[in-house]
Structures are given as C-alpha cells and as structure tokens.
Amino acid sequence: MSDILLEIRDLHVSADGVPVLHGVNLSIPTGETHVLFGPNGSGKSSLLAAIMGLAPYEITRGEIWFKGQRIDCSPVDQRAQMGLGMSFQRPPALEGVTVEAFTAAIGSTALLKTEAAALDFAGFAERDVNVGFSGGEIKRWEILKLFLKRPDLCLFDEPESGVDLEHIAAVGRAIDRLLGANTPADPQRTALVITHTGFILDYIHADVGHLMVNGRIVGSADPRILFRHIKTHGYSLPPSETPIPSSI
Numbered sequence: 001m002s003d004i005l006l007e008i009r010d011l012h013v014s015a016d017g018v019p020v021l022h023g024v025n026l027s028i029p030t031g032e033t034h035v036l037f038g039p040n041g042s043g044k045s046s047l048l049a050a051i052m053g054l055a056p057y058e059i060t061r062g063e064i065w066f067k068g069q070r071i072d073c074s075p076v077d078q079r080a081q082m083g084l085g086m087s088f089q090r091p092p093a094l095e096g097v098t099v100e101a102f103t104a105a106i107g108s109t110a111l112l113k114t115e116a117a118a119l120d121f122a123g124f125a126e127r128d129v130n131v132g133f134s135g136g137e138i139k140r141w142e143i144l145k146l147f148l149k150r151p152d153l154c155l156f157d158e159p160e161s162g163v164d165l166e167h168i169a170a171v172g173r174a175i176d177r178l179l180g181a182n183t184p185a186d187p188q189r190t191a192l193v194i195t196h197t198g199f200i201l202d203y204i205h206a207d208v209g210h211l212m213v214n215g216r217i218v219g220s221a222d223p224r225i226l227f228r229h230i231k232t233h234g235y236s237l238p239p240s241e242t243p244i245p246s247s248i
C-alpha cells in the first residue's frame with residue numbers, strides 16, 4: 001500500500017456555484033500532521049469540506065485519493081466509514097440528540113468518561129449536542145467527538161479558535177493524544193489542521209505547513225518557520241520560485 005494516505009490532484013471546487021478552490025494539490029503521507037494557514041476566505045474550510053464530501057461543495061475538476069482509492073464521488077458516510085473524520089469550524093446544533101445518545105450511537109461511552117474529564121466536558125451528557133454550548137464548549141466537543149471515532153485521517157478546522165487560554169492547553173494535549181502513536185494496533189494518526197493563532201503548534205508534532213491563498217496552496221514549508229514568516233510578513237511569500245524553507 002502507498003504510504004500516501006491522502007492525495008489531492010488539481011482540485012477545483014464550487015460552493016453553491018461559486019468557484020472557491022482553483023487547483024489544489026496536496027499529499028499527506030500516513031502518520032504525518034500537516035498544518036494549513038491562510039487568510040480569511042482563502043478556501044481552507046472549503047478544502048476540508050470537499051475532502052469530507054459535504055454539501056454545498058461540488059468538485060468541478062480534479063481528484064481526491066484516500067488509502068489508494070478515489071473518493072471524490074463517494075458520499076460522506078462512505079468516506080467516514082473509510083476513516084475520514086472532521087472537527088468543524090462552526091458545527092451545527094443537533095436538537096433532540098444528547099451528547100450521551102450521540103456517544104452511545106458511536107459505541108464509545110467509556111471513552112467519553114475519560115476524555116470528557118480531560119477536556120473539562122463532564123456534565124454535558126444530558127445536553128443536546130451544541131445546543132446552547134459556548135464557543136469554547138463547541139470546540140471541546142468537536143475534539144471529543146473525534147476521540148470517539150478515532151478516524152485514520154483527522155481534519156481539524158481551527159480547533160483552538162474561541163477557546164480560552166487554559167482550555168487551549170487541554171485541547172492541544174487532547175489532539176496530541178489522539179494523533180500520537182499509542183500501541184501497534186492504534187498507530188500514529190494522520191491529520192490536517194487549520195490554524196490562525198498557531199497555538200496548536202505548541203502542543204502537537206507538525207510535519208509540514210501549507211499556505212493557502214485565493215483557493216490555491218501557494219507554498220509549503222516547516223510549519224513553525226512558515227508561521228513565523230506569516231506573523232512577520234503576512235500571507236505573501238517572497239517573490240521567488242524557490243521552496244519556502246530556503247527563502248524565509
């Protein structure tokens with residue numbers, strides 16, 4: 001089997017008929033964590049939604065391969081069964097579905113207890129998912145939800161945004177635990193993480209950073225070097241054809 005878990009080739013995507021991605025190429029080897037940076041509206045969430053197969057994102061050109069299979073025409077539930085999972089930037093509220101019922105449906109009630117404590121999420125079992133949750137509570141539930149599913153490829157859309165400084169540490173450590181190599185039967189997971197704040201880089205081992213601008217990945221580099229570059233120079237890269245690590 002190829003050691004490339006996710007491969008995206010020349011991906012063009014429209015949202016409700018509006019073109020939002022204009023030729024994205026991305027390869028993520030098994031076990032690596034990649035980080036996606038980019039300004040508001042550059043297409044980061046659209047890319048994650050297109051990988052998951054969510055409406056209203058329509059692939060108009062290009063291919064998505066996962067575990068050696070082409071998935072860009074597969075429905076979202078099939079992609080989830082294959083091992084894709086996502087924490088949303090703005091997840092929907094599920095009225096009438098309690099945290100406990102959601103967890104039981106996935107079959108991970110015991111896990112909920114241990115990880116809920118680590119994420120300061122005890123006492124939410126009877127609450128409807130995301131109904132009345134604060135911004136930070138929504139984000140902590142999104143991480144917990146991924147813990148319950150343990151997808152082979154975890155897509156995180158701004159997992160720390162809106163989370164207070166103390167809980168960011170809990171979120172960061174939980175993501176690191178989720179991704180880390182635990183046992184031979186539960187090996188290092190693969191991830192694509194969107195961040196604006198970069199806080200998450202203090203807690204996880206990140207292998208590669210990508211910069212997305214105007215619906216394209218315009219450069220890739222060591223994630224910490226790339227983040228430092230963005231903090232200093234903004235989202236524009238040096239005017240050079242050379243790879244980012246040698247140019248910043």
Ligand SMILES: Nc1ncnc2c1ncn2[C@@H]1O[C@H](COP(=O)(O)OP(=O)(O)OP(=O)(O)O)[C@@H](O)[C@H]1O
Nearest residue numbers: 015016018020039040041042043044045046047056
């Ligand atoms: N359903 C839609 N209809 C029209 N335009 C859309 C739709 N969904 C997304 N877009 C547009 O696509 C562009 C990319 O949006 P996206 O949410 O992917 O950006 P982003 O990089 O995640 O931004 P942010 O950092 O603010 O979360 C934006 O200009 C957005 O307005």
Ligand SMILES: [Mg+2]
Nearest residue numbers: 044045046089
């Ligand atoms: Mg977004």
